[in-house]
Amino acid sequence: MPKHTIDSLKILVQSLRTERNNFRAMYEHAKKASGVEKLKHTITELRAIIKTQQEVIELQQEQIVALKLRVEELERIIW
Numbered sequence: 001m002p003k004h005t006i007d008s009l010k011i012l013v014q015s016l017r018t019e020r021n022n023f024r025a026m027y028e029h030a031k032k033a034s035g036v037e038k039l040k041h042t043i044t045e046l047r048a049i050i051k052t053q054q055e056v057i058e059l060q061q062e063q064i065v066a067l068k069l070r071v072e073e074l075e076r077i078i079w
């Protein structure tokens with residue numbers, strides 16, 4: 001195996017750093033191209049919508065219970 005000089009090692013290290021940076025850039029590009037960030041944002045929005053819908057359902061269930069009680073009360077008055 002050949003001995004490396006300081007200069008050849010510096011060149012090798014620089015080459016490896018450049019390659020690493022290229023891989024990082026390719027990775028970031030692949031993430032964006034695959035839509036990962038957009039999907040994460042969409043998931044966050046959908047979770048917020050689900051939470052709101054659950055709150056609406058709970059309120060509607062409370063209203064249904066109250067309306068059933070009123071109907072029962074009105075039926076007692078009528079009959």
